[in-house]
Amino acid sequence: MTDVLLRQRSEDPVAPRDVVRRSARRTRNWAALVWVAPAFGMYALFVLYPMLQSIQYSFYDWDGIGPAKPAGLDNWKAIFTQPELLHSVEHAFILIVFYSVLPVGLGLVAAALIRELRPGAFSTTARVMLFIPQVLPLVAAGIAWTWMYSSDGLVNQVLRAVGLERHTRAWLGDFTFALPAVGVIGVWVMLGFCTVLLLAGIGKIEPELYEAARLDGAGRVHEFLAVTLPGLRRELVVCTTFTVIAALASFDVIQISTQGGPGYQTMVPGVEIYRLTFLQQHVGQASALAVFLAALVLVIIWPIQRLGRER
Template sequence: MTLDADTTSTGRVVKRSNPVKPDLDSRTSLPLPRPARRRSPVDRWSGVVWVAPALVMYAVFVLYPLGQSVQFSFYDWDGIGQATPAGLDNWKAIFTEPELFGSVVHAFILVLFYTVLPVSTGLVAASLIRELRVGTFNTAARVVLFVPQVLPPVAAGIAWTWMFSTEGLVNQSLRAVGLESFTRAWLGDFTFALPAVGIIGFWLSLGFCTVLLLSGIGKIDPSLYEAARLDGAGRIGEFFAVTLPGLRQEIAVCATITTIAALASFDVVQIATQGGPGYQTMVPGVEIYRLTFLEQRVGQASALAVFLAALVLLVIWPIQRIGRHE
């Protein structure tokens, strides 16, 4: 506050107070910003204190075991006795032993069932459900598609094992329509065992992809569809011109999660076939388990595990890049 002096007609001096006007920016007539308060050392380190417990847990349960796996991958070790240096032999075996390299190939084949088919089918299903009126049928379609996602993969593996058995639902359905010659023990057939496991993965992934893509379609501006129709685009034209570009990020998320599930698959394969018949459905996850606990080849299992982790990162990186590209 400042005091100004005024002289009245009687000669008395009267002091009146005026509020202090803030400093104004001559260009904008807005108050000038106050200089930022300098952060104290306590403020700078407070964030580290909050994150430290999570960092410690991550280091103990993720980084340290990963480092141990990398170290063990260069040794021959049964998990109990003395470890002997093996050089690069464990790494070479991944590419020279048919069982190990075949498990990696099978994992990439499962990507077709876990990722390509669910994402493409989910796009079609989400586009069709968008056209349905909000009501009982629309809600029922969403629930039916999402039910597999809430089931544990182990339970799904057991259920599909029964359905793929000789007297299971699949063969009974084939007999009912006169296709008895196509019946077989699907999970025990050398030709169809891997596709049968892939169908289980497809069933588990479809609901997740469909619901996620549906939520993405809900964020697309309806005026874009109206503009496409005014330009003469039909349903297919709307899909490729509006829906598909608008779902780039959602497709990337679906592809990332399902690809990781395919390459690191274990539970469904272990429950359904345990890698059989022979090695026809062997995947890296089951092979790592077998090498560690059944054959006590911890060094070889560690090499395969580290290779699988690097492979997942290598495959996921371009998917993430595409999803972020505008």
């Protein structure tokens, strides 16, 4: 019986073809691994390995030079018990409003308005002006806004010019307005990115959908809600993901403009990690806060990404 089956399989012309296909598939898989291996090696060396080290350091009391002492969960408990660390996380959540909610909302409005403009010099200029902040280095943006927020800066000069001199102040040194003032810088930086991305998304929406909405008697607002918003679901997810990460991981602008001050009013995890590591030599505590921040980003971004999947 076995001899008969072997003879039939050897006479079957499909069997050799299956073997060739499997062999070709294995070759392609190995070729793909060879191409991916260098990039994955660099990623593992400069991202995964430091990440694992940070997780390890988070359970030690270490100054970065001397011997490390086991600290158990003390570094992790400090995140929820020390007011400075807890407030830095709270400030990062507040900045989500300025870095994400406002830029995405205003970007939607700006993209819808620019779409109504006829192609030409004015439309192109509007896009360029909105996108310029995204091109500038954040350090330069922080320095420029620090000048504008100073006592004799542009913001106070404008307030004096319009008769609102009583509202002038040293914005970045005010305990009440320092964090919102930094948030405005985030709105200015992120607005251009969101607007340009959403404009590109609007360009991909079929014009027939807008024509059908107009034939059904839809106005501008209803057309925006019924056609534009559903068509921009993926772009909105990308904008929200990018801006939320920027808010939670903010460092450049705050380090340049306020360094977390006045007091701890603008302290965020990125600046706190820098301060703990390089100024106070609390590497273990900084590592715990860094790992916590990375986990927080993943927890917040995961549901946002699920919203962008096709239904």
